[in-house]
Structure formats: C-alpha cells, structure tokens
Amino acid sequence: MKTIVYSETGDPSVLHLVERPVTEPGAGEVRVRIVVSGVNPTDWKSRRGAGAGEALTFADVVPNQDGAGFVDAVGAGVSNVAVGDRVWLALAAYQRADSGTAQELAVLPAERVFLLPSPASFDQGASLGVPAITAYRALTVAEDGPRRLHLGALDGKIVLVAGGAGAVGHAAIQLACWAGATVITTVSGPAKAALASAAGAHHVLIYTDSDAAADIRAIAPDGVDLIVEVSPAQNSELDLAVIRNRGSIAVYANNGGDRMTLDVRKHFSLNVRYQFVLLYTVGIEVVQQAAASINEALVDGALAVGTDAGLPLHRFDLAHTADAHALVESGVTGKVLIDVAAG
Known part of the structure; x- marks a missing residue:
C-alpha cells in the first residue's frame, strides 16, 4: 500500500512516498481504508519538531491526525464499528508510528474511530478531528x-x-x-x-x-x-x-x-x-463525548465545509502530501485535504 513517511524532523521535503505491506488490526484496533486525509497545523509542527534533523521516537512516522474512510477490518473485541462502515478519525497518529492518515490503509485504536453519519461527506469527516x-x-x-x-x-x-x-x-x-x-x-x-x-x-x-x-x-x-x-x-x-x-x-x-x-x-x-x-491530553472520554455531539450536529446539517460554508477546500493527491503540508504551513485560509482513494 502507498504510505507517506518521514524519518527525521524538517521541512516538507522530509516526507516520502513509500510502499508498505498491509498490516492486520490487533485486539481493539480497526483498519480503515482512507478516502480523505485532513492536514492541520499540528501535523506540520510535529513534522518540524524543535529543529531540523532531530531523531524521532520511532524509526519513521506516518503523519496526519484526521481523516475519513471505510472500515476495512476489525480486531478482536471491537464493537463500535463494523467492516464497511463509513467513519471519521481523530488523533490517528498520536503516540503511534504508523497510524497516521497519510496512507491508503491505517490501523489505529477503535476508540479513535467514529461512525460518519450518512448525511455527511468524507470531506466533512476529514475536516473534523482536531478542529x-x-x-x-x-x-x-x-x-x-x-x-x-x-x-x-x-x-x-x-x-x-x-x-x-x-x-x-x-x-x-x-x-x-x-x-x-x-x-x-x-x-x-x-x-x-x-x-x-x-x-x-x-x-x-x-x-x-x-x-x-x-x-x-x-x-x-x-x-x-x-x-x-x-x-x-x-x-x-x-x-x-x-x-x-x-x-x-x-x-x-x-x-x-x-x-x-x-x-x-x-x-x-x-x-x-x-x-x-x-x-492530545484532554482525555479519550472527552474526545468520545465530543464525537457523539459532533455526530448529532452533522445529522442536523451543521459543520458543512467548502467556500459557501466559510471553509474553502484545497485538495492534493497522496503523492503531493509535501505540498499539502507546505500550504498549511504557509497559513492558508481554509482546509487542506488529501485525496487518498475514491469514495
């Protein structure tokens, strides 16, 4: 599968597209086929670190905390989502090396995966999370x-x-x-x-x-x-x-x-x-409570995205993730999205 990684801190040029094998979800984990990945300021700040060339906690890291897609597989004990469900993600990359959404398939804890109500688009789902x-x-x-x-x-x-x-x-x-x-x-x-x-x-x-x-x-x-x-x-x-x-x-x-x-x-x-x-440190209970209310708002038609809703969208493909990061880092107004797969 196609994956974006970086192995040291620095500017967007440290991001590389690589091929990796698909991994199976463990107990309490979900594998999500990413349709859209969202880029936030926190993503480029994590990538830059305190300075260029720093060693990472992991050998390399898959970036991007937010995204939306389909559940592709579930591990033992997962009950909040099922294979085929449309979902949105939060804190996907937090304290994990290979769970970020800048890849075709992401494996992450089920507690960070939320059903995406049917009225909502994947663009909306990928724009939730951190913001x-x-x-x-x-x-x-x-x-x-x-x-x-x-x-x-x-x-x-x-x-x-x-x-x-x-x-x-x-x-x-x-x-x-x-x-x-x-x-x-x-x-x-x-x-x-x-x-x-x-x-x-x-x-x-x-x-x-x-x-x-x-x-x-x-x-x-x-x-x-x-x-x-x-x-x-x-x-x-x-x-x-x-x-x-x-x-x-x-x-x-x-x-x-x-x-x-x-x-x-x-x-x-x-x-x-x-x-x-x-x-990041507010606690998973608050994150899950927020997700429940956010889903209520989505069902009611709130949290629309796009210029007409006050949030212009800027799109890139996975191979141009570095350009997406650079645009967010430049302070662009709106939401930067990466199209990973067809929805």
Whole structure:
C-alpha cells in the first residue's frame, strides 16, 4: 500500500512516498481504508519538531491526525464499528508510528474511530478531528455553561470567537450556532469576514477597522459569556474589556506569542476563568463525548465545509502530501485535504 513517511524532523521535503505491506488490526484496533486525509497545523509542527534533523521516537512516522474512510477490518473485541462502515478519525497518529492518515490503509485504536453519519461527506469527516473536537472542548468549559453540546445547550449565551476564519474558529462558530448561542467573531479583513459570515456568525467584526471592544460591548452590554481564543498574547486586553462577570476564556493556540500579561486585580474583580485546551491530553472520554455531539450536529446539517460554508477546500493527491503540508504551513485560509482513494 502507498504510505507517506518521514524519518527525521524538517521541512516538507522530509516526507516520502513509500510502499508498505498491509498490516492486520490487533485486539481493539480497526483498519480503515482512507478516502480523505485532513492536514492541520499540528501535523506540520510535529513534522518540524524543535529543529531540523532531530531523531524521532520511532524509526519513521506516518503523519496526519484526521481523516475519513471505510472500515476495512476489525480486531478482536471491537464493537463500535463494523467492516464497511463509513467513519471519521481523530488523533490517528498520536503516540503511534504508523497510524497516521497519510496512507491508503491505517490501523489505529477503535476508540479513535467514529461512525460518519450518512448525511455527511468524507470531506466533512476529514475536516473534523482536531478542529471540531478542540472547538467542542472550548465551548464546554465555562463554569456555568453546558458540559456537553446539543440543540439548545447554549441558548441565551453570547460567544466570542477570535479568528473566525480559521479551522477551529469555523467549527466553533458552527457548533455554537447549532447549540443556540449568539456568536460574535473577529477577523482581520473583508475576505475573512465573508467566510465567517458564511459559517453562520451573527456578528462579524474586522478588528483593525474600529474599536473592537466598544463594538462588542454594543452587541453584548453585559459582556460575553465565553471567548474562544486563538491569540491570547495579542487579545488579553480586549478579552478583559468584553468578558462578563464569571465569564470564561478558552485558549486553544498561541498565535502571536507564547507569553501574555494579565491585570490580576481586574480579573479578580470579574471572577474570570481561563481554561487552556490541548486536544492530545484532554482525555479519550472527552474526545468520545465530543464525537457523539459532533455526530448529532452533522445529522442536523451543521459543520458543512467548502467556500459557501466559510471553509474553502484545497485538495492534493497522496503523492503531493509535501505540498499539502507546505500550504498549511504557509497559513492558508481554509482546509487542506488529501485525496487518498475514491469514495
């Protein structure tokens, strides 16, 4: 079978297409015939490591955490999926050498494999994983918010999504709207504003055009309930200016810097909660709970992808996985997908 591997850290040129034998799933494992593989920033960051030429934990690694396809075989004790099922994957490559989705057949733990509802496409399935589960977690950490998302779970809540044109921001807008929230998002320009509007955001603000804090307060005079934050170092003052008493700020990335300065007394006075979100260490129970709610949203028609839904798709074939990684690394807006096999 055709497989992409890398044996040292570095730029996209370390990715190579090789032929490997098909392996059988062990107990608790599933073999999935990958139709579409999704590429995330975490995939190129793992590939680059701290610097070029580093040794890996394994002799070589198959990249890409997200994907969708058909169940091809199951090992002993697997009951959540069956051969022939359409599925989507999450954390496929986490702590495993050869389970990434940049290959024709991936063997991975069954607990990371989820049924793909019939209304959803493989493109949608491959676009879930890291972005959608991260967004789900960010939307369920507030002190007085829901522990899980469902229709009506965020009724009456006002959610601010920083960077609504990014993949996580896009998923956060869609999930928050599906759950009943009023969604405000901030973006850097008109093109991204159009995408955030297409995703369903009720209020889209270009933060370079005016006083973003005043604009947000005009929409939410008492402050916003929850902020989904991608750039805490840059936005800490804005977040403090618009968060309500006992509001929560969920941080899932460090765009714009690794350190932020907080006014302790002002945060004290508002009882603000900061919650940091990293998918890899959040626990498989949270991942599975998120997957269940995400599937409910898919059945209800949420989490659409494509330009009309606010998330442009950029496609490559498996042999050009290096180009796909390079495009994600360049900061392209939208979702990069790799077509591995016919659906």
